[in-house]
Amino acid sequence: MFDSEKIGGYKKMISMKNVYKKYPNGIVAANGINVEIEQGEFVYVVGPSGAGKSTFIKMMYREERPTSGDILINEINLATLKAKRVPLLRRQIGVVFQDFKLLPRLNVYENVAFALEVIEESPKIIRKRVMDVLDLVGLKHKARMFPNELSGGEQQRVSIARSIVNTPSVIIADEPTGNLDPETSWDIMHLFQEVNRRGTTIIMATHNKEIVNTIKHRVIAIEGGLIVRDEHGGDYGYES
Amino acid sequence: MKARTVGRHFRESMKSLGRNSWMSFASASAVTVTLLLVGVFVMIMMNLNKVAEDLEKDVEIKVLVELTADDAMISQLEQDIKQVKGIESVVYSTKEAELEDLIKDFGANMGLSNQNNPLRAAFYVKASNPQETETVAKRIDHLTNTYSVEYGEGKIEKLFSFLNLARNIGLGLILALLFTAMFLISNTIRITIVARRREIEIMKLVGATNWFIRIPFVLEGMWIGILGAILPITLVTLLYSNLYQVVQPYLKGELFNLLPLTPFLYQINALILVMGIFIGVWGSFMSVRKFLRV
Secondary structure, eight states: OOTTOEETTEEEEEEEEEEEEEOTTSOEEEEEEEEEEETTOEEEEEOOTTSSHHHHHHHHTTSSOOSEEEEEETTEETTTOOGGGHHHHHTTEEEEETTOOOOTTSOHHHHHHHHHHTTTOOHHHHHHHHHHHHHHTTOGGGTTSOGGGSOHHHHHHHHHHHHHTTOOSEEEEESTTTTSOHHHHHHHHHHHHHHHHTTOEEEEEOOOHHHHHHSOOEEEEEETTEEEEEETTOOOOSOO | OOHHHHHHHHHHHHHHHHHTHHHHHHHHHHHHHHHHHHHHHHHHHHHHHHHHHHHHHTOOEEEEEOTTOOHHHHHHHHHHHHTSTTEEEEEEEOHHHHHHHHHHHHOGGGSGGGSOOOOOOEEEEEESSGGGHHHHHHHHHTSTTEEEEESOTTHHHHHHHHHHHHHHHHHHHHHHHHHHHHHHHHHHHHHHHHTTHHHHHHHHHTTOOHHHHHHHHHHHHHHHHHHHHHHHHHHHHHHHHHHHHHHGGGGTTSSOOOOOHHHHHHHHHHHHHHHHHHHHHHHHHHHHHHHHOO
């Protein structure tokens, strides 16, 4: 019903309408969330643990389904999306996690290539694109190494390379710097900045006050399953 | 699915086999042990069955003809016997031929040759299903001009019931063994897949479809089945060809025989290979199924 609305000339990337999520154990993690995110935006999602931040993020890549309400990503309604079509959605979004989620038995090159293999891309294009993104994240020389031979920061770079290799329009990152030391975190943030500068929408849940307050972007604060604050260029706003 | 994706799945399954070499080895060993047991058992069972069939084939009904019957009556009787239900073959033997057989068996010095031939002409009848010999014999007994009908009464029933028992027990054991094998192997494969549960989860997050994830695992199961079948095939072939060479000379002129090397070895080896593949594929299919419901 509102799938091709446009605001200010930008296409809407993500919109949530009256999203409500209740888990079987009775916990209400989303209590009527309404939000719109435009293409090319960089959005921090902040809030205390257990406030519904994770659920908010998970619903965007259809790890969780809303109990009611609509979630549109790229004009796909996740609330009604059939399980069989979920892989197709996931190919349009890149996901980055705190624990990197790399395939331990595949080397760096293969881990990144995997995202292209699932869409049955031709080997020639796969080789080129994988080497390009590895170059971008600065790990071209470690392409043959396995995840356990890399530092945390390097693993996160691989994971970012994998998330951008099939040029998704949005990247969803769930505390990507949560396991990294401060210095490495800054490196990773600069990488996200660069990816965002190239036009990719980024939605990032984070607990890192310093980062949010220094690299200013839109901040969405979630508490008790509700968006309590949504400001462009806002602060982290919590004592961490 | 594109052809290169199929190729990718094949490469991926082999790569994974090599990178999980210990788990692959464990699964293949489980397959080997069971296939070896099943193989040896099937070998014994099929030969037992062959012996049973040979013995059964040898069971025949001897119909003695009344002395008073003339040629016309005898050929009438032959027609009658041929019309009895469940007959496979009827062979007529004149009383002179019967006498010759007797002399051949017991020697010429029985003094029978100088006398009037006291024997009766006979029909040798085989039932199409040896197990129905008794019924067929009873049907023939009702015909006119038969003097008596002999079929090893009492003895063959015992033989048949023994053979049937042996067959059923053997079949039951093979089934039980196969069932155990599948359970064992699907468990082993499940362990390898549980270890890779996280991998499956990650693959799904990157947008892999269920089949894209499943096929390499299933192919890996197939390789494990094939690898596990190598040793049993070799051992069964060696064992049986040696056994055959040793035992066969003693069975010359006996009523029963072992199964000849060809096609038996081809059959049993094909069976072992197919079972190995089936167990491997089925095991990984069932195990991976659980983790795909994310």
